[in-house]
Every structure is written in C-alpha cells, then in structure tokens.
Amino acid sequence: MTKQEMFDKFIEFMGEFAQIKAVAALRDGFIMTTPFTICGSVFLLLANLPLPGYPEFMASIFGADWTAPLNAVAGGTFSVLALIVVLAITYKFVENEGCDAIMASILSLSTFLILMPPEIISKGGETVGDIIPKAWVGSNGVITAILIAFFVSYVFCYCEKNHIGIKMPDSVPSGVAKAFTALVPGMIFFTCASVLYGLCHYIGATTLPELVFKVIQTPLQGLSDSLAGGSIIVGLQSILFWAGIHGPNVVGGVVSPLLIANSLDNQHLIDAGMSLINNPEAKIFTCQINDVFVKSGGCGLTLGLLFAGIFTARSQQLKSLMKMAFVPGLFNINEPIIFGLPIVFNPYLLVPFVIVPLIAMFVTYFAITTGFMAPFSAVQVPWTTPPVIAGFLLNGWQGAVVQIINLAIATVIYFPFLKAQDKAFLKEEMGDMEEEAKEDNAVKAEVKPAAEQ
Known part of the structure; x- marks a missing residue:
C-alpha cells in the first residue's frame, strides 16, 4: 500500500468516525455547554481580572467579600458541568434518533444522580448527607456523565422504536401516554443504577463516579496533558481540516471533556489558595x-x-x-x-x-x-x-x-x-x-x- 493510499484510508476512516452517532452526540452535546462555560468565564474573569490594583479597588467599593456573587455564577456553571453534559448529550443523541429527547434527558439526569456519593465530609470533619456533591457533578464526573448519557440514549431509543413500554389507549392525551411509555425504560435505568451503586458500595466501598475518575478519567487527563498527547490533538485537527473534515469539531468532540476538566482542576487549585506557576499539580495542556x-x-x-x-x-x-x-x-x-x-x-x-x-x-x-x-x-x-x-x-x-x-x-x-x-x-x-x-x-x-x- 502506497503512502497516498494509506492517507486516503485514514481520511476515509476519520470521515466515517465523525458520522458515528455517539461521536456526533458527544460533539453536539459539548457545543451545548458553550453558553454555560463562556458566561461562567465572564463572571470568573471579572473576579480575577489581571490588572494591578484591581482587587483592592473593588474591595474598597464593595467590601472584602466582593467576589462572592461572581463566584456563585461560576459555581452554578463550571461546578455542575457533568449535570449539563449528561442532559445535553442525551438530548442530542435521542433527538437525532427522532425519539422523546426531553424525557430521555430527565431519566438520564436521575440515573446519574442515583450513582452520586450520598454524603460528604465537611471541613470540620462532620458527615453531611442528603446533598448533591459539586465535587462529583463538576469536572470530576464528566466521563461518568458521558457513559451514563450513552447508556440511557441507546436503551431509551431501542425501547421506544420497538414499542417496549406501557401502551395507553388512543383517547389518552399524548403527554400522559409518553409519560407511561417511559416507565419501562425508567425502571431499567434505575434498576441498573441501583445494582451498580450496591456493587460499588458493598464490594469496593466507593461509588461509580469515584471509580471511573480513578480508573479512566485520571489516566486520560494525564495523557491529554502530555506533550505527546497535545501534539496528537493539534496535529490531527489540522490534517483533518486540510482534508476537508472539520478537524476541530471531530477532535474536540472527543478531547474537549478532558481539556475542560484539566482547566477546572487548575481552578480548584486556585480556589484552595495555591499558585499555578511551577505547581506540579497544575495541568498545562488545557x-x-x-x-x-x-x-x-x-x-x-x-x-x-x-x-x-x-x-x-x-x-x-x-x-x-x-x-x-x-x-x-x-x-x-x-x-x-x-x-x-x-x-x-x-x-x-x-x-x-x-x-x-x-x-x-x-x-x-x-x-x-x-x-x-x-x-x-x-x-x-x-x-x-x-x-x-x-x-x-x-x-x-x-x-x-x-x-x-x-x-x-x-x-x-x-x-x-x-x-x-x-x-x-x-x-x-x-x-x-x-x-x-x-x-x-x-x-x-x-x-x-x-x-x-
């Protein structure tokens, strides 16, 4: 096989890869997160504008805690990124299949929340329950959110297309009929989530998001943060675009979750009062x-x-x-x-x-x-x-x-x-x-x- 034939095969493969339903949903789902990340960035930027004397000037006008309202916006966008991701990817996948995207997204969100750690340890050492932990619905839970979104999307579309559900009489309003149709896939999702929760809790004394973060997300983030990983990402974008395939969209659909997670990890270091310069814990490729x-x-x-x-x-x-x-x-x-x-x-x-x-x-x-x-x-x-x-x-x-x-x-x-x-x-x-x-x-x-x- 000649070099030209190998290149043509590679371009053909990447073109087919870009058309995979899961890849398209991943790409479109993360595009839907853009308003949240950009708007959150604006408020975060206002809280950390790189101008000499800016913090002191703002504190003199609004008081020492002047960043609290701005950081609250960041907490409602970046800190719940996984929740947005699980909704957005499920919605785009199911919508492209012509099924009930809203109902599937809600079921996906509920399934994701079932698997969350049920409690956190406060700074004072107390155990606090009945909460949604932002530590796991933010950047740390992104890969879990993607996996849940794909699972729910595939099963929900299969059930709807094959009429697996409770069929109501034609006289029943369509909204009510759709709600009953979603009962069977909902029971499948929640049962699977309950079993997974139990297996992780009783066998490994952990939860699925924590397990996925340790086994999958951390190694992938480390790979994306390396010089070799960055070179592959950057080079592939240009090669595909030169060949007529929108490289940034194709590659970004796969690596954006990791690069965004890298930048959010750095933000956590700043929030903890640490400097990012020459900090070995800081991620470089974001x-x-x-x-x-x-x-x-x-x-x-x-x-x-x-x-x-x-x-x-x-x-x-x-x-x-x-x-x-x-x-x-x-x-x-x-x-x-x-x-x-x-x-x-x-x-x-x-x-x-x-x-x-x-x-x-x-x-x-x-x-x-x-x-x-x-x-x-x-x-x-x-x-x-x-x-x-x-x-x-x-x-x-x-x-x-x-x-x-x-x-x-x-x-x-x-x-x-x-x-x-x-x-x-x-x-x-x-x-x-x-x-x-x-x-x-x-x-x-x-x-x-x-x-x-």
Whole structure:
C-alpha cells in the first residue's frame, strides 16, 4: 500500500468516525455547554481580572467579600458541568434518533444522580448527607456523565422504536401516554443504577463516579496533558481540516471533556489558595491553549497566513482574498481562507498548516513550564475575541506576548509557502490574459475581412 493510499484510508476512516452517532452526540452535546462555560468565564474573569490594583479597588467599593456573587455564577456553571453534559448529550443523541429527547434527558439526569456519593465530609470533619456533591457533578464526573448519557440514549431509543413500554389507549392525551411509555425504560435505568451503586458500595466501598475518575478519567487527563498527547490533538485537527473534515469539531468532540476538566482542576487549585506557576499539580495542556494560542485566527493559526499575504500578494486572486478574509480572521473566523484560497487539499499549504500550530503549541507549553506564563484556570474568553486581547484577558501581558510570538513565527513560516502559491496564481492569471488576448485577436481577424467586403 502506497503512502497516498494509506492517507486516503485514514481520511476515509476519520470521515466515517465523525458520522458515528455517539461521536456526533458527544460533539453536539459539548457545543451545548458553550453558553454555560463562556458566561461562567465572564463572571470568573471579572473576579480575577489581571490588572494591578484591581482587587483592592473593588474591595474598597464593595467590601472584602466582593467576589462572592461572581463566584456563585461560576459555581452554578463550571461546578455542575457533568449535570449539563449528561442532559445535553442525551438530548442530542435521542433527538437525532427522532425519539422523546426531553424525557430521555430527565431519566438520564436521575440515573446519574442515583450513582452520586450520598454524603460528604465537611471541613470540620462532620458527615453531611442528603446533598448533591459539586465535587462529583463538576469536572470530576464528566466521563461518568458521558457513559451514563450513552447508556440511557441507546436503551431509551431501542425501547421506544420497538414499542417496549406501557401502551395507553388512543383517547389518552399524548403527554400522559409518553409519560407511561417511559416507565419501562425508567425502571431499567434505575434498576441498573441501583445494582451498580450496591456493587460499588458493598464490594469496593466507593461509588461509580469515584471509580471511573480513578480508573479512566485520571489516566486520560494525564495523557491529554502530555506533550505527546497535545501534539496528537493539534496535529490531527489540522490534517483533518486540510482534508476537508472539520478537524476541530471531530477532535474536540472527543478531547474537549478532558481539556475542560484539566482547566477546572487548575481552578480548584486556585480556589484552595495555591499558585499555578511551577505547581506540579497544575495541568498545562488545557482548552485555552488549543482554542486561543494554537488557533489564533482559526485552525492552522491562519492569521499568520493573512499577515504573510499582506507582504506577499501580487496576484489579483490573492489580493482580493486577503481583503475579504482579513477582518473575519481577526475574530478567528477563517472559513473564507480555508475554502476560498483554498487550504483544503492545497499541496502548497499542507506543511505550514500542520507545522505552525504544532510550533505554537510547543512555544506556549514551554512558556508555561518555564514559569513565564501561568497554567490556565477555568476562565475562558468567547472564541471570537481577537488575538493578543484574548491572551491578555487570560494571562495578562505574558499571554499577550506569547500570542504575538506565535503570530510572528506563523507569519515567517507561511511566507515562503504563500509566495509559491501566489506565483502559481500569477502564472495562471497571465495565462488567462494571454488566452483572452488570442481570442480578441482572432475576433479582430474575422471582423476585418468582413469589413473589407
């Protein structure tokens, strides 16, 4: 098998992978969590704005406990992320199957809550029961939430499509009939949850979320936080996008739960009064590195390509494209350059499109490991926030400097490749002009004898 055939097989496999029902539901479900994480980030950012003297100024106006209302919003978004995830993924999966998505989501939520630890130990050493522990309905419970969502979705859709349930007479209102239809799958979910709870409690003196976190989530987060794991994530995004598959969506659907969990773990360290700089417990590769520092201007760090185009463009095609794509590129919208240049299946730009994000990841990773920049907390910025501004909001002037360095490197790397592309465009345009000139001459040659007659 040749290299081209292997590449084609790989692209075909990833295209089929992106169409898997579970993967699509995972991707769409985490997209539904975006309003919660972004809105929570805004309030968290207001509580931790990286400006000298800002905390003292706010405390002088609103008192020493001025961050409490802002942190309450963060607690109602980030700290219940697993609850949002189990609802969102179940809803998207069941909705795509054409079944009762609302009822399935509610059953999924109840199943998830049954498996939660029933009590917590307070700071004073007292056991407190009858609570929903935020420690396990937040980032620590995300993988469990995903597993529960898939289980409930598959079984619920199977039962509904095969009419396994209590069928009511046609005279019964549809809302009541649907409620009775959900009784059988509900009993299946709750019985399974009860058995799992008992097995974990009596055999292992633990709960399912704690077991999943220890056996599955912790190793996966460790893998995603490594330089090798980060390289695979970043490189795969670009390769797939170059091949016409939306890499960030496909890869993000799988790794976003882990990267978000990494950033939330860092937030827990901050909440405990610990510094993230040079802290061995802090996670380095988080969603902010991928979304803000690796994808400035869009996947492939194409804002660097646009800057290179300003100095390179001689062909009319590239000049007009730069004018059209530059402003959207400042707000991380790069579809005009991805499909307009295009970058998709463009042999001139495959190498820089893959290499540039990897180098940006290495630079950012090095900046964090050396202590120049702190690892990222739960604070996120809207994805349309322009580069440099986004870096400053996330990590102060150090974040802005790292983004500027990444953009400068991207511009330098893209320059020779874009110059070769521009020459190809120019040659094509010159050929078109010659063809037009020949056609004009041919027309004139035909018109002249007719005029003489």
